[in-house]
Every structure is written in structure tokens, then in C-alpha cells.
Amino acid sequence: MATLAPQLQTPSTETSSGQRLYQKAKRLIPGGTQLLSKRPEMILPEFWPTYYTQARGIEVVDLSGKTYKDMSLMGVGACVLGYADPDVDEAVKAAVDNGVMCTLNAPEEVWLAELLCELHPWAHMVRFARTGGEAMAIAVRIARARTRRDRVAFCGYHGWADWYLAANLGKEDALDGHLLPGLDPGGVPRGLRGTALPFHYNRFDQLKAIVDKHHGELAAIVMEPQRGQAPDPGFLENVRDVASEIGAVLIFDEITTGFRMTTGGIHLLLGVCPDIAVFAKGLANGYAMAAVLGTGEAMQAAQSTFISSTNWTERIGFAAALATIRKHRRENVAAHLTMIGNMVKIGWERAAKYMGLRLHHDGLPSLAHFHIEHEDHGNLITLFSQIMLEKGYLACDQFKPSFAHQHDHVSEYLEAVSDTFLTLADAVAWGDVALRLKGPPAHKGFYRLTS
Numbered sequence: 001m002a003t004l005a006p007q008l009q010t011p012s013t014e015t016s017s018g019q020r021l022y023q024k025a026k027r028l029i030p031g032g033t034q035l036l037s038k039r040p041e042m043i044l045p046e047f048w049p050t051y052y053t054q055a056r057g058i059e060v061v062d063l064s065g066k067t068y069k070d071m072s073l074m075g076v077g078a079c080v081l082g083y084a085d086p087d088v089d090e091a092v093k094a095a096v097d098n099g100v101m102c103t104l105n106a107p108e109e110v111w112l113a114e115l116l117c118e119l120h121p122w123a124h125m126v127r128f129a130r131t132g133g134e135a136m137a138i139a140v141r142i143a144r145a146r147t148r149r150d151r152v153a154f155c156g157y158h159g160w161a162d163w164y165l166a167a168n169l170g171k172e173d174a175l176d177g178h179l180l181p182g183l184d185p186g187g188v189p190r191g192l193r194g195t196a197l198p199f200h201y202n203r204f205d206q207l208k209a210i211v212d213k214h215h216g217e218l219a220a221i222v223m224e225p226q227r228g229q230a231p232d233p234g235f236l237e238n239v240r241d242v243a244s245e246i247g248a249v250l251i252f253d254e255i256t257t258g259f260r261m262t263t264g265g266i267h268l269l270l271g272v273c274p275d276i277a278v279f280a281k282g283l284a285n286g287y288a289m290a291a292v293l294g295t296g297e298a299m300q301a302a303q304s305t306f307i308s309s310t311n312w313t314e315r316i317g318f319a320a321a322l323a324t325i326r327k328h329r330r331e332n333v334a335a336h337l338t339m340i341g342n343m344v345k346i347g348w349e350r351a352a353k354y355m356g357l358r359l360h361h362d363g364l365p366s367l368a369h370f371h372i373e374h375e376d377h378g379n380l381i382t383l384f385s386q387i388m389l390e391k392g393y394l395a396c397d398q399f400k401p402s403f404a405h406q407h408d409h410v411s412e413y414l415e416a417v418s419d420t421f422l423t424l425a426d427a428v429a430w431g432d433v434a435l436r437l438k439g440p441p442a443h444k445g446f447y448r449l450t451s
């Protein structure tokens, strides 16, 4: 695995180049960045490096030239193979050399559709987009076009689009945002109120109540097939049955779960097939690519509405996705992610126990996270990221393994984690967690309804 030139870590309390650029970004770009999870405030306000100049394997170089090992989000879950994967990049370079945009279509589009249908034998047709949120909006539009109905029952997080944020439109402005805290629905037409109806994962009774109340009005049931918790026996089967019964389109959002537990959607392992499945993120190892695949019956409805965009035909995404999937399958990447993720989860648990910290870990091994069971949890996690950064790690309470993470990386990381947990336990004992922070605590994210 290629590595970047080693750099000495010099923990510093001065404002870093990344933080200075971020201050400028906040004046030029509303919110500072295009993705909530990439705001430094979400992990380590005022100290997170924020920008990178190079990323390869699991190593990241920031604007000040410091190198870190990424034991955190790995491109917010996009880079399942690791950063700058040589096989994917080679395919992309070939696409660039041959022209990435043309009056005619790129044949890779058809090859990718064929490969995705081969991996998901229940699916027969595919549409492509570039981001998860827009692909979900396409899937919901197709479901509404197919059923000629408006309402959607959903569970989990599904991106920025109106159909989804409509769930946060209250009766009055003052009530906006109460269902999914952290997601503000400003700008979403109030006329959409009541069209997105949430239920919690594993709460079939909640979905059933929605179905009973809105029988004949539901266009779709939208959910991740699994996220934090495993499905209770019969839960997914019941959802499948009720969707078929009422003629709603069952949409599985595999934007984050796809290509993490198997080559394709996690639903392949769970044995329940949707009418439509949506992929993005891991599909092309970080290149912008998204796919909406479904049964012929469901997908044909795309022809009865208007779904069309120039940049959805650009070649790089297709080339990158083909190369990613082929390598994923060839190298059994999913098994590697599970193995590395389990190592980390067990390591967190052991280190916490040894250092006297109450910790609970959760999630699929390839989408692992932990919670420190202490009232000062928010400050403790911020302190964890602060200390780990000084030790040369991008780290937080989540770990998304990649094919580039090796045993040695995990062992070294867990040594650093043990050391850090010792400091956290000490801070808990002295009651001075907040005092040890160099900046403010990390902001909270949003609430997903899945765990």
C-alpha cells in the first residue's frame, strides 16, 4: 500500500492553516462546506484540520503538511477501498484520456447497469445520478409516478431533498423540526406537510398505524434495510408484505450500507428484496456516482415523469463504479471491512474496560461507533478527538473501515486509543473533562430513527 511521506506531528494550539481557511470559507460558503458531517464543528471545533492536500490509502496530509492516519469516517463512508485506490484511479485516468463528456453516451453506463442487475438479480433496470440525496429524490419521484400517490412512510436519514425534510414541517413554524432534530425544513413548501410520515426501525406497529390511517395514499415505504440495530425476526418481511399488499413501492436506501457488508446491498444478506434500491457513496469509492435500481415494473414509471440531467451522463462516475465493484468482488472487500471493523470494536471495548471507562459500541462492524456512557459524553468524545489528533489520528466516535486499513494500522491505533482512554478516565475521575478541551465541544448531528 502506497504511503505518503512521513511528517512529524507537532501538536499546536495556534490556529492552523486549515482553520484559517475555514474562517474564510464560512464568509464565502453558507455553512462553510457542502456536507454537514465535514464541518469541523461536528468533531473538533477550532482544531480539526478541516482541509486536505493529499489522501492515499488511509493517510491524509492537511494544509500545514501534517500527516494523519484516518481512523474515522474515510470520506464519510465513501472510500471503501481506501483513498486514491490505484485500480479505480487507473480506470478514471483512462476515462479522462478518452474524454469524459461527449454528444454521445458513454458505454460504461450500460455495463454498469448490467453489473448492478447481475449483483441484484431481483432488479432489472437502473437509473444513475451523482449523489445520494438526489438519487433518493429520484427513487421517490419514480414511486410517486408509479402509484400516482403522494405520501411516503419512511424510517432513517435520506438526504437533503424536499420530499424528506417535509417530515419536519410542523403545524406552525414553532413546531418545525421536532421529528428529526437537527434538520431544518426552511424553504420546504408548507403544502408538503403530512406527506412524509416517519416510523422507527423495528417498529412495525408504527408503520402499520401509518398504513391503516393512509391506506391507498402511500406511494412508498422508504428505509435502510439495517443500520444501527439488526432487524427483529419478521420485521423486514412484514414491511415487504405490507408494501406489496397496499401497492406501495418499497425503497431500500443502501447509500451507506451498500458495499460494506457484501458486494452490493446489505439486503442481499437479509433475504428481503425491495422494489427499488439506491446506492451512492461506496459505489464508486468517492467519485461522484449514484444508482437507483429496481424491478422493471417500478422503474418503467421513470418514463411517465421527467428525470434527466446532463452531468448524470459524465463518464468518470461510471468508470470509477465499474472498477470499484470489480475490485470489491475480486478481493472480497466486504470480508476485510468486517474483520477490521470487528478488531476495532473489540479493541475499543477492551481498552475502555482496562482503563475503567464505561463504553458501549454499536453498529455493523463496517459502520462501527461507540458511546461513552457518562453524562459528559459530548465533551469526552471531543477530548478523544483532540488527543488522538495530537497522536496523528483523525478519530472520533465512529470508524468506517476500508480495504486500505491493515492489522498493523489497527494495532497502532488501539495503542493510541488505550492511552487516550486512560486520560479520559482520569478526566472523569477529576471531573475536569471540559477544562481539558482547547476549544468548544463538538456539535451534535441529526437524529436518524434507526437506533
Ligand SMILES: Cc1ncc(COP(=O)(O)O)c(C=O)c1O
Binding pocket: 131, 132, 133, 134, 136, 156, 157, 158, 159, 160, 224, 253, 254, 255, 256, 280, 281
Ligand atoms: C442512508 C443515507 N441516505 C442518504 C444519504 C445522503 O447521501 P448524500 O450525502 O450522498 O446526498 C446518506 C448520507 O449520509 C445516508 O447515510
